[in-house]
Amino acid sequence: MTLLESKTTRRQVLKGAVAAAVLWTGRSLFKPLFAQQSGLLARPVAQVPTDPTDALWGRARATRVPMNPQNLVLPRVAEAGANEIVVRALYDSDRLGVLVEWRDAHKDTDLGTVLQYRDAVAVQLPEDPSQSVPAFTMGQEGNAVLIYHWKSDWQFSPQYDVDEAYPNMHAAWYQYSGVAAGEMPEAEDYLSRGRKEFLTAAAVGNVLADPRAQESIGPVQKMRAEGFGRLEPHPDQDAAGSGVWADGVWRIAISLPRKQEKFRLADGDSLPLAFAVWDGSRDERNGQKAYSAWNTLRLGAVPAVERKRGAPGWLVPFFSSVWGAIIAVLLGALGLDLWRGRRHKKEQRGSGEQ
Numbered sequence: 069m070t071l072l073e074s075k076t077t078r079r080q081v082l083k084g085a086v087a088a089a090v091l092w093t094g095r096s097l098f099k100p101l102f103a104q105q106s107g108l109l110a111r112p113v114a115q116v117p118t119d120p121t122d123a124l125w126g127r128a129r130a131t132r133v134p135m136n137p138q139n140l141v142l143p144r145v146a147e148a149g150a151n152e153i154v155v156r157a158l159y160d161s162d163r164l165g166v167l168v169e170w171r172d173a174h175k176d177t178d179l180g181t182v183l184q185y186r187d188a189v190a191v192q193l194p195e196d197p198s199q200s201v202p203a204f205t206m207g208q209e210g211n212a213v214l215i216y217h218w219k220s221d222w223q224f225s226p227q228y229d230v231d232e233a234y235p236n237m238h239a240a241w242y243q244y245s246g247v248a249a250g251e252m253p254e255a256e257d258y259l260s261r262g263r264k265e266f267l268t269a270a271a272v273g274n275v276l277a278d279p280r281a282q283e284s285i286g287p288v289q290k291m292r293a294e295g296f297g298r299l300e301p302h303p304d305q306d307a308a309g310s311g312v313w314a315d316g317v318w319r320i321a322i323s324l325p326r327k328q329e330k331f332r333l334a335d336g337d338s339l340p341l342a343f344a345v346w347d348g349s350r351d352e353r354n355g356q357k358a359y360s361a362w363n364t365l366r367l368g369a370v371p372a373v374e375r376k377r378g379a380p381g382w383l384v385p386f387f388s389s390v391w392g393a394i395i396a397v398l399l400g401a402l403g404l405d406l407w408r409g410r411r412h413k414k415e416q417r418g419s420g421e422q
Contacts, residue, residue, distance in 0.1 A: 079402045107131070108341060108365040110157035116165035117158070118308045120319035125167050129154035133343060135170075135358035140205065140295060148358035151213040153189075159367055161173040164333060165323045166191055168343065176348030177224035181233045185348035187313075187410025189320050190217040196291065196330040204342045204362050206293040215291045215299070216307050216326065218320050221349070223287035223311060225279070229254065255279050275301060287311065288322050296355075304329070 109129045117124050133155055137148035149172065156167040159201050168189050176187045182399040195212040209215035222229075231237070245253035245263025256279050258267040269277035275285065288307035293299040311320040326333040332337055339361040346352040 082328060086273040086298055103279060107362055108157055109368045110365060112368065113158045113160055116160050116323050117320050118165070118247075118310055118323050120310060120312050120321040122169055124158060125313055125321075127158055128158050129258075131155050131363075133360050133363055135343070135345060135398070136359055136361050137353055138344075138357050141355065145194045145350075145352065148345070148356075149350045150345035151353060153343060153345060153360070155264070155341075155343070155363075157365060159326065159333075161268060163323050164326050164367075165321060168318075168320045168345075170318055170345055171316055172313070172318050172347060172349075173316050174349035175220075175318075175327075177220040178233060181230070183351075185353045186219055186221045187269065187318060187348045188217065188219050188346040189311075189318070189322075190215050190344040191322055191324075192216075192344070195328070197339060198331065201340050203295070204359070206295055208295045208298065209298075210294070212292055212294045214302065215293060216288055216309075216322050216324055217291055218309055218311055218322055219286045220287075222282045222285075222289070225282075236317070242282060253354040268381045288304055290324075324414045333367060336368050337368070338364050339364045340382045346363075 082210045087375045111128050113124050113127065124272070131154070135148065135150045143338045150170045151358060152170065154169040156169075156391050157168075158165045163257070165167050168191070171190075173185060174187075176185060178184050192204070192206070192213050192215050195214050198383060199211050200211050202208055202211040206215070237252070238263070239250055239252040241249035242253050242262075244263040244266045246257045246263075247253045255267055255270065255277070258264055258279065259270055259280060263269040267277065270279075270281075275281040277290070283375055285306060288309040290302040290305050290307050292300055292302045300316050307322065309320065309325075313319075316397040339365075342362050345358045346356075347358075352358075
């Protein structure tokens with residue numbers, strides 16, 4: 069019996085043809101897959117910068133992270149503004165710094181007009197890495213996540229308010245604002261000189277409506293979540309950072325302590341990070357955003373053993389190249405020829421018995 073006459077061998081050849089065809093068909097999926105698996109690497113510096121234009125960021129390794137439209141739950145989007153972000157990371161003795169960049173043709177920072185939405189980015193990490201990795205969809209009950217959320221309006225809103233948006237508008241007298249007739253009152257006027265109960269949300273402690281609280285926190289707010297609908301400000305506001313928009317690109321630097329309430333990120337440690345981006349010009353807000361799955365961040369160099377273990381090897385690049393297509397075609401043709409030969413033999417046996 070020859071090799072090609074073996075029933076088992078024919079079946080294996082057919083399976084090989086199918087596998088090669090699948091590899092070739094899905095070759096476009098392997099690049100982003102292994103790009104994510106390569107992980108994020110944080111490099112040490114004397115002091116983590118909070119300026120996104122600082123030259124120190126040039127020392128960090130840039131990693132591309134694919135983003136997906138949030139189409140899992142309502143309110144969803146079919147297509148998000150950010151398809152990809154570039155992430156860099158640095159750390160010093162006390163803090164971890166993350167620089168996030170993405171292309172955005174519009175700088176959306178003006179919330180002084182109606183139906184305007186801000187640009188924003190968030191960095192998410194487990195609250196307690198000793199537990200199993202929480203769901204990347206903002207964690208789940210009993211397994212929370214921490215979110216560091218940069219908001220463009222919190223950084224730039226003092227420059228863009230309703231009077232800047234409409235410089236020729238007429239201002240009447242707002243008797244409870246604390247300003248004279250003919251002047252346009254700001255939110256802070258109600259809180260400092262007027263009657264704050266007429267700015268209800270700020271009066272009850274909602275930082276989204278309180279410019280003084282926003283200035284105290286800074287443009288990056290720390291929050292905590294245990295799943296959808298369970299997002300709240302964190303009591304410890306320990307973030308720092310800033311953003312800059314130039315030539316159609318946002319660059320946002322976010323700095324956070326290595327020591328959190330339930331863990332400390334030591335040299336050589338790994339930590340899952342996920343990201344979200346909002347494009348205000350596309351009316352993205354709340355759950356309408358682009359998001360990433362978890363990406364592994366490591367402080368310091370990746371050990372050689374892990375680099376070797378995590379590498380995709382030669383099979384995936386080989387089969388995802390033109391050689392993969394050639395092998396798929398050859399194996400497919402061989403499998404078809406074997407099937408035809410086997411069918412022909414059955415037909416001959418059938419005619420002989422007659």
